[in-house]
Amino acid sequence: MTEPTEPTEPTEPTEPVGPTGIEDLLRRHAPQVLGALVRRYGHFDTAEDAVQEALLAAARQWPQNGVPDNPRGWLIRAASHRLTDALRADEARRAREERAAALAARVAPPDRAPSEDDTLSLLFLCCHPDLTPAGQIALTLRAVGGLTTAEIARAYLVPEATMAQRISRAKQNVRGVRFGRPDNWAERLPAVLQILYLIFNEGYTATSGTSLQRRDLAAEAIRLTRTVHRLLPDDGEVAGLLALMLLTDARRAARTGPHGELVPLDEQDRARWDRAAIEEGGALVTRALSLGPAGPYALRAAIAAVHDEAPSAEATDWREILGLYDLLIRQVPGPVERLNRAVAVAMVHGPEAGLAELDGLERELGDSHRLDAVRGHLWERAGAYDRARAAYASAAARTLSLPERHYLQTRAARLKP
Template identity: 60%
Template structure:
């Protein structure tokens, strides 16, 4: 037995490798995924007391294969297949790195809804248990179990095989994979609900999977751009909250607490990437994040360049969230009235009806313009719209401070 490493990290690394090997050998992604989950639960029960086996991946592979055989034994229609597997030793071939890439593409199959893609990616590729995925989405474990089961059923019904999609589909599917990783990171960086501002388990997992994707597809500029964006953004995490957990806005953060190693890594990755292929939204957002990180003080932020990049982003990837961020940059360059005018174009956009961010940004720009009563009302409206307790407290406090101004 080997010394006990960080068990959770080890299992998250091994789970997609074992699942990839089983799926490549036997097909039946849904059955293989269930078998791997059984093996992971067995490891969680046994390894803390008995120690990690000398070959932990082989151990998981063997236990998962036995679980597959047990499942086939229960189905009389598969007895012949069971006999064939029983006579053939378990596949001990090294797991190909490409297996993890195939898993990512499979979990982001277009027949699945975005929430199902997120959940299946976290469980099958991220190695999280159903309970952990359920906690990430703030739903009961039974609900998440049913969602994952339906997702695997839809993949099976679609006739998907454990292979990379054909080249004609790959570009579009890669965009979905990147979007899923982007959403996982965003939910971890600013949790949409609950008592904590961050979900470090999700941000760490998104970065880990993006590193893996970049290693497997080093020539894809947008893959590198997404990884750079995550590193440059996550570098500020330690300074985003005060000791009591309250939110610290970017302009007020102690920049000495930023992770400057991560910033340097993100900047180097972005420098190597820009100009190597078509510019995409993740590269542009990474460039914006780099400009924020390069400023030693809030006053030194290059807002004109940031505004130019947001204008480019609005051409490449238009949408209300981009417009929202562009309005802030516009206000910083040309004054809050200009920013408020741009925000006015979002009033009828139904996509912004269920988020507090439009009200929060409008309140901020109203405060900058000197209209404190309207700003206070806006902060309070935004506070009522968010399910995040740290954001509720921050917005309510901002409103209270303006009441006394």
């Protein structure tokens, strides 16, 4: 990574940037800024508070004053000032203040660009084995993925207050933990892979907002997964996860129309798919399957490869996909996997068979709109248009993603008698 030039003072602006561009910029830099502060000063919880204050200050100042030449340096410097101010204000912990001052005197200037290792070290810190699996995932999505507490709560189908408590407990538990790359990679790897997968999913299909996709999150998940793959090239699940991300992200350009509207897989222009990503993902799937018994990520990647390698939607080998889902369900019998398998069952054995597979999923999926969306799709294929219309309308009312809502409302409207 090329070292940037020395940043200007935090208040010096360049040309103004729109709110959406600034929001994307802040989301991209937030985990690297947090990693830099934790590496230099420790105190994860206090550092995160300081970073949040710096982000808020930037969100207020940059739209009027313009974005600094070195946004990341601006944020690191602003957050460092807030962190040291907070430490000095804590009279009961004068020893910590002295330690922070000593560290500040020894380390490089706070606006020096953090390396990729900072983000990766932050990722593994958040996956510390002393944390519960739920705490590991929630903390990393918050600190490294840049997701809000509400977005994480929706990903796990729990109340926002519950997720906020989970994150708070995790932050307390990593207080004092040494920052750096751990030796026990294997112990933390399953949680790390699950976290990266969730970050990618949020980037590929945003759970809320006006945009279907958050390219920055998907790209960050791919970048971090590539880093882990370079470090563990012989791990089949790491290769499988990277393959899954590449094969899925390869369709990104074709997933939206000219006005940002959602385009379903069977209607996408496959000429717009990224063939280089598909070739790389396919090679990684082959590699993953050669490294031993296929794990869940390798199987999901194999399913994605069957879709991507089909020349048309009609040519998709749904029997092979169903067979792969049968293998996946044996390892991960979760509701999302069963929901996806129901679509494959419908494509092989007919929509009525797929609808029968959906029985009993309501309790497990809670308020998720995806069950009704799939139900609407299968009822439509079965010719039961009244039922399909009602299911689409129900799904549209539940989703917080505006592109998904518009798509579901359009599907319902075109089935009107």
